[in-house]
Amino acid sequence: MIHEADRMKRLPLYLFTIMDELKAKARAKGVDVIDLGMGSPDQPTAPHIIEELCKQAKILGNQRYSRTDGTIEKDLRKSIAKWYYDRFEVKLDPETEVLPLIGSKEGIAHLALTFLNNDDIALVPNPAYPVHFNGAIMAGGILYSIPLNAENGYKPDLWNLPDDVLRMAKLLFLSYPHNPTTATVDLGFFEDVVKWAKGKDIIVGHDLAYSDITFEGFKAPSFLQVKGAKEIGIEFHTLSKSYNMAGWRIAFAVGNSQILRSLAKTKSYIDFGIFRAIQAAACKALSGPQDGVAKTVEEYRKRRDILIDGLNKIGWKIPKPKATFYVWARIPLKYRALTSMEFATLLVEEVGVAVAPGTGFGEYGEGFVRFALVEDGKRLKEACARIKKVLERES
Numbered sequence: 001m002i003h004e005a006d007r008m009k010r011l012p013l014y015l016f017t018i019m020d021e022l023k024a025k026a027r028a029k030g031v032d033v034i035d036l037g038m039g040s041p042d043q044p045t046a047p048h049i050i051e052e053l054c055k056q057a058k059i060l061g062n063q064r065y066s067r068t069d070g071t072i073e074k075d076l077r078k079s080i081a082k083w084y085y086d087r088f089e090v091k092l093d094p095e096t097e098v099l100p101l102i103g104s105k106e107g108i109a110h111l112a113l114t115f116l117n118n119d120d121i122a123l124v125p126n127p128a129y130p131v132h133f134n135g136a137i138m139a140g141g142i143l144y145s146i147p148l149n150a151e152n153g154y155k156p157d158l159w160n161l162p163d164d165v166l167r168m169a170k171l172l173f174l175s176y177p178h179n180p181t182t183a184t185v186d187l188g189f190f191e192d193v194v195k196w197a198k199g200k201d202i203i204v205g206h207d208l209a210y211s212d213i214t215f216e217g218f219k220a221p222s223f224l225q226v227k228g229a230k231e232i233g234i235e236f237h238t239l240s241k242s243y244n245m246a247g248w249r250i251a252f253a254v255g256n257s258q259i260l261r262s263l264a265k266t267k268s269y270i271d272f273g274i275f276r277a278i279q280a281a282a283c284k285a286l287s288g289p290q291d292g293v294a295k296t297v298e299e300y301r302k303r304r305d306i307l308i309d310g311l312n313k314i315g316w317k318i319p320k321p322k323a324t325f326y327v328w329a330r331i332p333l334k335y336r337a338l339t340s341m342e343f344a345t346l347l348v349e350e351v352g353v354a355v356a357p358g359t360g361f362g363e364y365g366e367g368f369v370r371f372a373l374v375e376d377g378k379r380l381k382e383a384c385a386r387i388k389k390v391l392e393r394e395s
């Protein structure tokens with residue numbers, strides 16, 4: 001008999017796998033599925049980044065294992081530090097306060113593995129990007145969910161947590177602009193978090209994956225812009241979204257050097273770093289022309305408007321998000337008796353539109369679905385027309 005470890009059995013059902021099966025079934029029946037389920041960017045990586053990858057891949061030395069003290073590795077850490085300073089005026093020591101990752105998902109999971117004992121709590125706002133809670137479960141720690149909802153502005157109430165929970169808490173995950181709810185915060189919120197965390201021995205991990213995907217002039221702050229933040233936490237960033245490099249698997253963590261040293265230690269037992277040609281291409285992405293980022297964001301803005309205006313017109317009222325390439329939508333009144341999984345199933349089975357069920361991001365995501373704006377405007381209009389049929393159907 002083959003038995004997974006108990007901690008693996010504690011993982012919640014991965015609803016995205018079920019959605020994948022539903023999409024496959026619909027496609028097998030000949031349905032042209034409009035896939036707004038996964039947050040996998042569909043726009044292209046900029047040509048100068050791809051050219052650098054191709055050039056660097058041909059160099060023999062780059063085909064060997066990556067080494068922390070290699071030239072490309074050092075250049076990448078410097079490029080990240082410079083990018084952070086240019087963006088947020090946060091000063092980082094490239095040697096001790098920057099750690100490249102094979103995607104931020106990898107780094108977040110390994111942060112939990114690095115710091116959680118069996119009797120340590122990870123405080124995780126819920127709903128959340130799944131690795132924020134699944135990482136803690138896989139590490140064998142205790143997960144404590146903090147509900148996010150429209151009433152609390154999708155911000156966790158850290159100030160009323162029970163004392164025994166606080167005593168056992170070792171990690172807090174945050175992420176703004178927020179996936180899936182699209183909520184944003186200002187620097188004042190991070191200032192309050194830093195004040196709250198001081199003297200508590202709780203490590204704060206802030207996931208800033210969507211810092212660049214913002215609209216109408218909104219600028220997402222970095223947690224590290226707060227004085228004292230570097231003493232208690234680290235921030236994750238990724239090239240997946242800003243530079244349309246999701247498949248390349250490159251991201252980084254920055255901030256507290258002690259936390260990063262421990263995270264690097266875990267990684268040194270598990271991986272051999274990032275393909276050096278990808279690291280060189282990432283340097284080009286971070287330090288080269290940034291007009292591709294603006295173009296990407298403008299395309300998401302157009303898509304956001306097409307989808308939300310289209311849904312509003314058919315009676316599904318949703319506010320426009322200030323950031324991320326998602327739309328977080330309360331299930332329309334007519335279908336509110338259904339769970340988010342049932343409603344997502346209905347959309348894919350009946351009209352071939354795939355969305356993510358809110359509970360894929362935790363139990364407090366119930367009552368909502370998430371649209372990812374990863375198909376073009378024409379397809380989004382078509383999605384609205386198909387959804388209209390579901391909303392106007394006689395029950």
Ligand SMILES: Cc1ncc(COP(=O)(O)O)c(C=O)c1O
Pocket residue numbers: 039102103104105106129175179207209237238239240246250251
């Ligand atoms: C909040 C958040 N963090 C991290 C990730 C994963 O990023 P990466 O591709 O760097 O692993 C995602 C991907 O959707 C995300 O939404």
